[in-house]
Amino acid sequence: MSIATEAVMKQEVYQVNGMNLWYGQHHALKNINLSIYENEVTAIIGPSGCGKSTFIKTLNLMIQMTPNVKLAGELNYNGSNILKDKVDIVDLRKNIGMVFQKGNPFPQSIFDNVAYGPRVHGTKNKKKLQEIVEKSLKDVALWDEVKDRLHTSALSLSGGQQQRLCIARALATNPDILLMDEPTSALDPISTRKIEELILELKDKYTIVIVTHNMQQAARVSDQTAFFYMGELVECDNTNKMFSNPKDQRTLDYISGKFG
């Protein structure tokens, strides 16, 4: 299949059109135009303070929890502009899982952590919850490690296990999209590798957006890469293309390590 026909077949999940964001007076995202495609991994790279974390937080509207944030433009998710249209934020976040920089399990049992999402969305049936927990933990390859201690505290797990547990917790609500905000920045190389392998497995079922400050990671796991710099989207392209032949001088400078 040629690249051209593949591009035609790709289904847009997000379509960002001229999106701007201000923190008070500070213009943090400037006229962002970007598409995110189904069952692809999109990596967001850029130096600290470039707006990459801010951008990923707009995708599930978590950014609106920050005081003094103003958004303008279009952020189309499955065809509806979630910045303008009255969207059910509970339903939106049920469909868009999110994983944070540091594993943030609740101080509860492993089981209760994974069952949290389904429970707040109304699943009460014990058997059903057990199925969901088992499936989610198997999806992140954590099941064999914890199946004998599902009812011990999640805080007893190692850092890497905690992060995989948080991914399982996000998967338990059966989302379409998984947002990952520097998911391996606090992990050792072995745990990082496990998470990266997981990302490659999960992209068959989910659309994944990952923020990373690690360019090698972006190159390893992503299909398309977006380079943010000082609130602007400098360049967004097929990952291989961008890393081998960037169009913009700033991208070249960043990926070749001239700044960052």
Added chain:
Amino acid sequence: MINNRENMSVSERLISSRQNRQLDEVRGRMIVTACALIMIAASVAITIFLGVKGLQSFLVNGVSPIEFLTSLNWNPTDSDPKYGVLPFIFGSFAVTILSALIAAPLGIAGAIFMTEIAPNWGKKVLQPVIELLVGIPSVVYGFIGLTVLVPFIAQFKSSGTGHSLLAGTIVLSVMILPTITSISADAMASLPKSLREGSYALGATRWQTIRKVLVPAAFPTLMTAVVLGMARAFGEALAVQMVIGNTRVLPESPFDTAGTLTTIITLNMGHTTYGSVENNTLWSMGLVLLVMSFLFILLIRYLSSRRKV
């Protein structure tokens, strides 16, 4: 020495400055250690003194400790004196537990309002309110209780004034409210932001987040707040004494008058002779109070060892 400074060799200068600094270190450490020792000595001395005085009624005067703790009959001035303090122990526990039952939900809810619902203006309004409540002297609480609460409660009683267990409970619950609220608010505010984010990102509402993640995570500290409030209620004397009626019988309902260990001690300490049996039994009640506050401290220690976050 300073004048010679230029004549000194480098090594001499280094040694002298080191000596100066060491002297400073030693002096500072001595002052701080001395202060700590004074505090330790004071509390140990009080404990020993109260222990010795409190046991005298049993060891010297021959009052039976079992009768003291289990008898309902308190009549130290009778020709056949009786020293049963169970009504007062019961009264102390009753006002403590009842006031905690009122103040704990109010205080914890207030703390949640301050930290989660309206962190901006809620804190601005409630913080000064709490500080004000702390600053009001207990005699003022008692006085307000006496002039407002007692006549109000009297309307619901068939006879007598409104002095009652209920009046004592309400006054105490207002008094311990700031303790519970401020410690609970600290507990909620110190929960990491990542817990809230994690819950919201899963599509939980604010109330679900509070109920299912934040309150369970802060639960041991919230309980510590309640126990600290209870410890304060258990030890409060003046305000309770003004509204509770200070009778020596076991109350049958919250509308009945009652007495507590603290109110009986403050009422009788002045007019009993030092060294008399009655005076010694008052010391024994003080010892009961001290033992109780140790138990409260143990409970708080246990709760803080269970802190999760």
